[in-house]
Amino acid sequence: MKKLKIYGTLGPACQKAEVLENMFRTGMSGVRLNLSHTTLSQSKEILGQVFQAAQRCKIQPEILIDMIGPEIRTGKRERALILEKGKSYFLSQLRFPDFVKPYCIPGQHVLVDDGKMEIEIQDNGQVQVLREGILESRKTVFFPGVQIDCPALTEQDVENLRVAKDYGVTGIMQPFVRGPRDLAHVKKVLDSFGLSLKVLAKIENQDGIDHLESLFPYCDEIVIARGDLGSSIGLCQLPRIQRRIEAACHKHHKPYMVVTEMLDSMQRQPTPTRAEVNDIYDAVIRGASSIMLTGESAKGKYPEEAMRYFCTIAQMALEDRKI
């Protein structure tokens, strides 16, 4: 049986070598750097700490970079914007990228930050808040029912790939894969830089689901990216779609990762919920090849404790999987 890989997302909460060392000691196999929030050259210090911590634990760490790709996000902001239910705000306050402006027509609903917030576009350059929340920097934006065309890789992505070798990157996560063409394009860019990195295809919308099996020859691993996937297909559909993707991967012997909100409550509390411990055990016993923490390790209050729970439960499920 193959070893389970366990990842943590890098961010301000875990950027100390001691914190990273504790995470490696409890069983973390590698890290993911989300390049929607930073660049490789801005992450030199944190990656240096990753290698230092891994070396102390005699681990060769996996370094995954998550590309910007066709993902749509709000702009950077120094201070969070509180969006109150029922209130109106200027669209410009939300800092959507310019290329989505033609789709901002009155009546259009938009999900923000993996659907935590929802707004409706109005006819006076304003939006009304349907589901309230706090809008921080660079959060995901999803227009239900609208096809927005974007390139597979942005210029920033290509620049990050150009220097990937210098930073010890071992794999790339391609967001919102819409079909084999996206992965063929990624492969072409990797080849042009002489990179032979592992390619992980993130399934985040209906296009990805519809083309799933045709992606298998073009990637090393499938990622069930439940954050954006939940917004795209509707949260109530998520469990059945997760299981369908898992079944297709098993049928074709394709490794897959399960990710997002696996220990979400541990961003704020030192212990997980019963549902979360079940989710981790279930994902591993059903055959995930890897699992990953996101906000819990990147910006949560308890990154080490979260990784400890994550690894302990995953290890237990892995032992039970042998039965």
Ligand SMILES: Nc1ncnc2c1ncn2[C@@H]1O[C@H](COP(=O)(O)OP(=O)(O)O)[C@@H](O)[C@H]1O
């Ligand atoms: N490299 C980083 N620098 C600063 N903040 C980060 C970084 N990576 C992640 N974060 C923070 O942690 C949150 C959760 O991480 P992640 O799941 O990767 O992002 P998102 O949910 O935005 O896709 C991000 O929204 C962001 O607030």
Ligand SMILES: C=C(OP(=O)(O)O)C(=O)O
């Ligand atoms: C991991 C995910 O991607 P991102 O953090 O880029 O939204 C997700 O959508 O589940």
